[in-house]
């Protein structure tokens with residue numbers, strides 16, 4: 074293959090030579106920064122050969138790839154006409170030298186777009202997306218994405234393969250860490266926030282980059298949580314569950330999307346004309362481009378769609394997939410497919426137009442190079458670290474707090490135990506970009522900084538995250554016996570979640586559970602701190618823990634916020650964006666299930682049918698009292714304006730933030746609907762003793778209406794319910 078690309082490159086260089094003197098005479102329109110983008114694209118496409126067009130539709134790699142899934146794919150010799158590169162370096166120099174080659178050695182000087190997986194930070198790593206969702210603070214997530222954009226763009230990356238907005242209801246699937254939980258609307262709100270953070274108002278700015286909604290679509294439905302496998306998604310569920318976040322992300326202006334690996338009910342995502350052309354391009358009018366997931370075009374062979382790589386290229390391209398990431402299917406076969414009439418030139422032009430449009434919008438033609446700066450001017454800026462800490466604090470969820478054991482006051486002797494206490498790596502989480510374990514403040518250090526002046530801390534690891542070595546148990550028990558309180562830091566290793574990291578059980582390894590039972594012998598209060606990338610099965614740990622704080626994988630700056638919550642300096646405000654099942658056997662379990670014909674029957678005989686911690690659960694150190702939910706009307710007609718308000722009073726003695734979740738339900742509908750659906754949420758800080766008002770402006774079509782199996786929205790007359798914190802308000806929609 075490489076040989077072929079080389080030959081192609083050399084042929085193109087020949088053409089360069091013959092045209093360069095002519096081109097020098099006048100500046101071509103496509104190079105005129107003042108001309109409208111569409112005119113510049115017309116001009117450029119009119120000058121391109123088929124070979125040049127084809128190369129624009131391919132993505133290779135540059136630099137060393139650290140992701141285990143992609144190892145061994147480094148491209149040493151890249152043709153100067155290549156459309157895109159995944160850039161694995163942290164400094165701009167390598168990019169600039171490659172870009173120089175594209176600008177100066179190719180005939181037309183089309184800049185390369187450099188992409189990278191900056192998923193929850195580029196170098197200043199902040200919490201995993203699942204944790205971010207638990208903050209219910211899209212504004213803060215937008216700020217974090219802006220930090221990521223600034224670090225990435227200044228390091229030579231124009232485009233991030235983020236956000237991942239795959240609704241996921243099976244926590245065995247390792248990639249639940251990368252998305253915003255089980256709810257479609259929540260994923261949509263955070264999709265829009267991320268897009269705003271990455272792209273800003275003008276993605277050509279030196280601190281912004283292009284976003285990529287992924288993995289379009291339905292990847293989160295992977296059967297039994299196994300990665301890369303088949304997804305069975307009805308047309309109805311495709312629309313009401315999986316497409317909504319993408320629609321919201323596209324509306325927010327996402328420049329690109331990534332096609333998915335999964336086979337959706339018989340038509341793989343990467344060869345699916347209905348989702349890529351009909352929905353995305355025709356109905357939603359998206360004018361950017363779609364890149365395939367890594368090798369997804371070639372994998373159409375494994376999925377049993379295409380017999381050859383050439384067929385795979387034809388299926389994917391004709392379905393509307395513009396850019397081939399690392400399959401080498403388009404670079405090898407598109408030209409031939411055009412010549413054989415199996416792919417039209419018009420479609421090639423349209424695809425190239427979309428890729429060029431994003432490059433123009435990024436300002437790459439005007440500023441192809443990244444200014445070289447010091448790493449210290451790019452990473453860990455004080456403002457970036459503050460955002461990382463604030464997001465970590467707000468993403469943490471206090472799951473249990475018996476007898477107000479937290480916050481810890483008057484504790485003079487604190488035992489800190491567990492495999493996560495002095496651990497950097499595992500706090501970063503999967504897809505941690507250029508993050509390093511040495512960047513991470515360890516939990517023990519955060520606790521020392523928080524409590525050190527007033528209390529003595531002693532540490533014992535107790536055990537490793539997995540294995541059978543119980544030799545550390547005795548030492549840990551000694552420390553526990555000495556202490557006034559035991560803080561046990563347990564959890565999952567970084568590699569246990571993320572891509573290709575499914576687990577058959579969501580329980581922690583037995584050795585970690587046994588460690589807590591051992592520590593319990595000391596008779597001291599046990600505070601469990603959990604570091605993990607998915608909801609966990611906690612039914613054996615819950616009874617032996619007095620308090621449980623879920624801190625997810627909080628990134629570089631999560632230790633002090635965690636300690637601040639334990640000390641009471643910070644009042645926890647996170648709430649779960651994904652259900653914690655009682656046990657793995659309950660999966661899938663999520664709040665917005667459809668109703669059963671026998672709601673009073675059908676429960677498990679051996680365990681509870683309720684989750685251990687439901688969606689939206691999260692405790693605070695203060696108390697909130699909800700007033701009566703008041704709608705502006707109880708009878709409405711189509712087109713009417715409707716709103717609802719509720720007051721929330723902080724009846725406790727300290728300030729705290731509360732998130733109000735507004736759900737609706739439609740008790741009877743010609744298509745059955747979930748028991749309740751989240752339609753709006755808002756987080757506000759409420760001072761002790763004060764009362765705040767929360768408001769939901771209801772758009773009847775959007776919030777009461779529903780889509781059918783072809784995405785047509787309808788609104789039926791009848792009764793609707795607005796649900797807030799145990800209250801139900803009935804609204805009648807009359808024709």
Ligand code: BGC
Pocket residue numbers: 140142143190234287366367572
């Ligand atoms: C993953 C994507 C990622 C891509 C590029 C794939 O294996 O599924 O999420 O963006 O690699 O690294």
